[in-house]
Amino acid sequence: MSTLPFRRGASVNLSTSEVMIVAADPDGLEILAQMFAGFGVHTPRRCNTGEEAMAVVGERELNLMVVDSALGDMDGYAFISWLRRCGVTPNCHAPVILVTGHTKPSQIFKGRDAGASFVVRKPVQPLVMMQRIIWLLNDQRQFVASADYCGPDRRVRAMGPPVGMKGRRHDDLSIEVGEAKTPNLEQDEIDALFSPKAAAL
């Protein structure tokens, strides 16, 4: 338990959350549904196909979706891409955890670029899933909608725009560093800012 990024004894109340789990394999679906029931989700909504999941998106407000990469009638990536652009608010902005067994970098990038909020590798253990949920509870990324991408900001860390590209945000800073507008401080001026004091050891 010590690996959970949460203070010990903290609580999470998922009893009123609406969670949809989508997976083609009935056993994989059952395992995830039992896991979320254990987390306290009252009745996780189960779907076996992408089509069924699309219908649920139009029917009820969802707070979290857990989507397997294999859905039978389509793949999980296609479902997530559809969700992000379907226009059904707030569901199209809801967090989505993509669950996949095959984690080649290309598959992870595909999931990220489809608009998944997080990718979790199979086999999924409850501790790992809870860690990802907690991460999502603290997720403050903005949402991006453009011609070639729709989903949570893929820049998880604030490292600025990609190298060699001009940022598209109003608060993206230029990579060029301008000339200093004021003279450099002398050491005593720096020391004064920190106002060092004698300390008894």
Next chain:
Amino acid sequence: MSTARIFRIENRLAKIARTPGGRSIDEAVRSAEARVASVRDRCIASLAGKAEHLAGHAKKARGEREGADVDGMYDVSNAIFGVAGVYGLDALAEAACSLCDLVDRSRSGDEINWSAIDVHVDGIRLLATGETEGSEAIMAGLRRVRARFAPPV
């Protein structure tokens, strides 16, 4: 360059999760582990059926590089990997993951090697019946096949 619309969204999940009540994180994880364990026997019992399903897809897909049965092979081995891994059937999980990799390489344009796929399907069928005595020998064979036909990139 396209114009991107960037906006804040309300984290409704966080709002709900932080309402009073619920259960401690430790308790939630323990409860989830217990519930997942409660369906162990049922899920493990279904693995042999999945392996036969996989063999059926492999038979129909023979000679194809892509199509419904190739996708079926990938999906079923992916499902076997997920269930076997959760319940600690490591040899079966590794064999299923290895088959996923082989099928995915063929879908991505690599030469498909049916002998390698057959060896994997046979190994998975054997391991899925609960055969553990020869599992190390089976896995050693599959690793050699995989190293030859699908070396790590």
